[in-house]
Amino acid sequence: MLTKEQLPSELITERTTVHRALPDDLPKIATWPEYSARLAALSMNRQETPRPDGRLWWERIDAPDRCHYSVVLRESGEIIGVHAFVRIDWASATVANMGIRIRADVCDQGYGSETLAPLLKGALDSGIQSIRLDVAATNQRAVRCYDKCGMAIVDEFWREHKGEPIDPADPKWAPLLPHLRREGDKWMVRFYWMEIDSG
Numbered sequence: 001m002l003t004k005e006q007l008p009s010e011l012i013t014e015r016t017t018v019h020r021a022l023p024d025d026l027p028k029i030a031t032w033p034e035y036s037a038r039l040a041a042l043s044m045n046r047q048e049t050p051r052p053d054g055r056l057w058w059e060r061i062d063a064p065d066r067c068h069y070s071v072v073l074r075e076s077g078e079i080i081g082v083h084a085f086v087r088i089d090w091a092s093a094t095v096a097n098m099g100i101r102i103r104a105d106v107c108d109q110g111y112g113s114e115t116l117a118p119l120l121k122g123a124l125d126s127g128i129q130s131i132r133l134d135v136a137a138t139n140q141r142a143v144r145c146y147d148k149c150g151m152a153i154v155d156e157f158w159r160e161h162k163g164e165p166i167d168p169a170d171p172k173w174a175p176l177l178p179h180l181r182r183e184g185d186k187w188m189v190r191f192y193w194m195e196i197d198s199g
């Protein structure tokens with residue numbers, strides 16, 4: 001059976017080093033700026049607050065079915081990203097979801113694809129059979145990034161929209177309306193399952 005030790009321990013990319021997350025990484029990640037209102041729920045600056053069950057960040061992530069990585073800018077040593085394999089099933093060698101964040105001020109500069117593509121390849125080369133993640137169809141930058149990394153949309157589902165209120169008359173929502181629908185007094189948002197496999 002595959003083990004966590006067999007997953008990549010460190011990767012070097014053109015501008016970054018990607019290493020396994022360490023307890024000391026949290027203070028650096030927790031000072032990241034918030035994402036824009038639409039992505040606010042994904043912000044990392046709440047990670048120092050214990051969850052309702054009392055667990056702190058490191059207790060949550062240092063789990064048998066998870067493998068977390070920090071993305072470090074080689075030039076400055078700053079942590080500018082985190083990638084996490086979550087819900088790893090070691091028996092079937094599959095990853096059922098991922099968490100991916102690039103620091104807000106350096107999004108859209110290629111760091112996501114520069115680091116995620118080799119990490120996915122490294123995991124598949126080490127024996128992982130498939131890696132999945134769910135992403136809001138309205139998060140078009142993320143969908144594009146995963147597509148560039150070789151992931152394909154394999155399924156979709158709808159989830160209740162939380163966060164920034166949707167005003168369909170506001171032009172900023174116009175391009176996203178195909179992925180939104182009303183159900184009574186709720187807005188639902190389309191999510192994709194995207195996947196890459198060893199085949």
Ligand SMILES: CC(C)(COP(=O)(O)OP(=O)(O)OC[C@H]1O[C@@H](n2cnc3c(N)ncnc32)[C@H](O)[C@@H]1OP(=O)(O)O)[C@@H](O)C(=O)NCCC(=O)NCCS
Binds near residue numbers: 042102108110112
């Ligand atoms: C999603 C995320 C990891 C991607 O990393 P990144 O470094 O920003 O992505 P990259 O720069 O490698 O690639 C982004 C691509 O999306 C494109 N893009 C940006 N905004 C877009 C939009 N509104 N619609 C479509 N494509 C868009 C970029 O042009 C680029 O594609 P290109 O190289 O073909 O030009 C990062 O933006 C992030 O952490 N976002 C906030 C948190 C988040 O959304 N996490 C994912 C949750 S599933």
